[in-house]
Amino acid sequence: MATEAIRSTRIRAASVEVPKLLARIEAEGRDAALPEQLVAELCLCLDELLNNVIDHAGLGDETTIELNYRLGSDGVAAEIVDPGPPFDPLARPPVDIDAPLDARVPGGLGIHFVRTLMDEVAYERRGSHNRLRIAKRRGAGGSPAISSPTTS
Template sequence: MSKETASFKLKNALTELDSLFKHVERFGKSVGLPKKQIFQINLALDELFTNIVSYGFTDSNSHWIEFSLSFDNGAVVIRVEDSGIPFDPVAAPTSGSVPPMENCKIGGLGLHIVKKMMDEIAYERKGGKNVIEIKKQVRP
């Protein structure tokens, strides 16, 4: 089975989201993913990227966030690496499926969406970096 890969890096700015979507779309189309799965991968990466940009860095310098995507044996595997403060999205609490209507504490909603959209998520802190790996089985 052939293995397709793509990698790119983005600056820690929300304006980079458009570029993230273009990269994911190009990769998804090149390996023949249906629109719905491209949407779901976009969304999961958007949530992870937005978290890193919003909370990952305490200085105001520019930092790179690295992505690599691969398609192998019917699954898309994505690795996201950043050099921000240690944060484990696997252990972090999520909002659960029904957010409390009466108070606005719905932090963790983004991670809840990531975990629902993807089949696997793993985290490790390695060489001063947060390394997140997510996997999505591709169902035709």
């Protein structure tokens, strides 16, 4: 039988809240004996997406963001629900990771990580909330193995 932890939580829309939440998810992943890499990649994506909402949605830092997530031996999934104005982070043009240094501009890398590391990413505006869902199956493709040599 698959082990899994399903959780629903809320955090204040303040960046200081994010590392605390991620530390808790990492601990839950360890308790459930899930592959560290899988949980670490989920946490990086949550860091990027939550901070995106915190930075761009114009929420007061007493507003809360809802996070529903599932850590399973077969994969991980999460849904971020925020009450900000409609904003689809997937609509932004992809970042050019092959551009030379002087042409590189900050921004867009967070969403690039999410698209690259997760198997599924979906945005939906429902009622007065943005909902972003991400998921990754265990052992699924999409990301280079952490120890893989640089190929370029």
